[in-house]
Amino acid sequence: MPVSENGTAQEVAAARVLVGSASDFREGDRKLVQVAGRTVGVFRVEGRFYAYENTCLHQGGPVCEGRYFPKMTAVVTGDGRVLGEKYDESEPHLVCPWHGWEFDLRTGEFCGDRSKKLRSYTVETEGDEVYVA
């Protein structure tokens, strides 16, 4: 089983699966496809494609069907007072609809513990065609 740069084992599908044409994907669009018996969510974020298994690390919920929310941050003054909360839109999260576990949409990392990641898949584009492998 090949291991990606970050050391996480990646699923290898028996064959590539055609997801659709790249031009069908606008920013933020996603598609669910079947890859070797598993449901995989394919996302387009800032022009790049990401694919994750639709199984949450918590109780196995359909994480890829969840909503996107920006990372939440607290506004803290230099002297330690909290002034409120602000979204950081530069870090989009994919939120599992079952109980709210949040994952970094661009890495699949679990935001509650960055050492845990969603099972990810390699996305290949050939011409206008997008494949999950």
Add this chain to the structure above:
Amino acid sequence: MSELYDRGKIQIENLLRNARAQADQRGFDRFPIVDVDSHHYEDRRWDEIIPYIEDDGIRDWARAMTERSGKAAATTITTAQVGNQEVSGRILRAGRNQLADLRDLSAEQRKHDDVARMLWAMDMMGIDYTIMFPTPMLHLSLHPAAEVEVALARAYTRWLTEELLPQDDRIRTLAYLPFNDPEASLRMIEEFGDTPGVVGFMVTSIRYRPVHANEYAPVYAALQERGLPLAFHAAYNWHEQSMTQLNKFISAHALGFSFCNIIHMTNMIVNGIPERFPGLKLAWVESGLAWIPFLMQRLDNEYLMRTSEAPLLKRLPSDYMRDMYFSTQPMERTAPTGMMRESFEMMNAENTLLYSSDYPHWDFDVPSVIYDLPFLTDRARHKILGGNACELFGLPTDKRAPASAAEAGLAPMVGEAVPVASTLS
């Protein structure tokens, strides 16, 4: 980036499809699964329930509030809590917003919508029997007028047992006791104790009348005599004086759901209710499990220094607790496996735990949460997931959920089981 967030929401076709896959992968068709705590949203049915209110004044009050406020009537006649269950819209609960949009379950099954939704969720999770609780009524215990608690409890119970439960015997209830009125509670037991579908009674735990008060002696005696369990269903009360210091839902919820049952359990034990009513079957619902070893240690430690303050006790407080029943959800699963194993042993888990989903509430547990615990024997698994509840509530042990996704009307799902995280470490 805002373009991205504009497309952040899609229609989910079947929110519980993965639960059905888990049931298939684990073979949940091999043994009965009982869910001792699921919910419906009775506040959406007040127009059906109101005609069952017997008191003319309270019925007209309720009707007038419905006409004025529509669906909000439930919170104008009962009591409301400040809430943020869905973490500002992140969690999508099936009971609220899924599937019913796509097809009309109740028309398909010719059943009340609440029955149809419940059966659908049970079929998806592989659950054979469920004990269904209301939702906003869990706060009715805080109503300042005891007669309103009595009137609504009676109306709800009559509606439930006359209209809903006769439609399918997979759904049972622990009937609501209006505990702010002990005499009315006793009358409820006498009236509904033998009603089909009623497997016991429940008290909602956010309340202020001490449960060891002598006025409850006839209530406990009546339950003991009939062999009917009494469940204390936890809730949170953000208006509770100590809780008003907490600014976040996470805080009020995490503490509140254990806090209320810790208070009642402490009163029950220290005042010797298990010695006075040794046949009374008590179940503690929806406080999680971590509070049990905590309270066992706190009470045992102090009891040994102060036995004369609890003269009715013949055993350690924890010994009495090990004779009671506890629902499993929301099961805290972040401790090291060894610590969880010890906790399970300490609470006699194999014989006292009752699986509960709490579905469709936000912190629900699928049956795999129990099934995948690495330290349970098969026997313990089966007992916690169903056997203990079948025995306690006198339920049949036959399989009622579909045996597979295909039987449940879904395309077959393949792929091997991915264990749900038993711990984070």
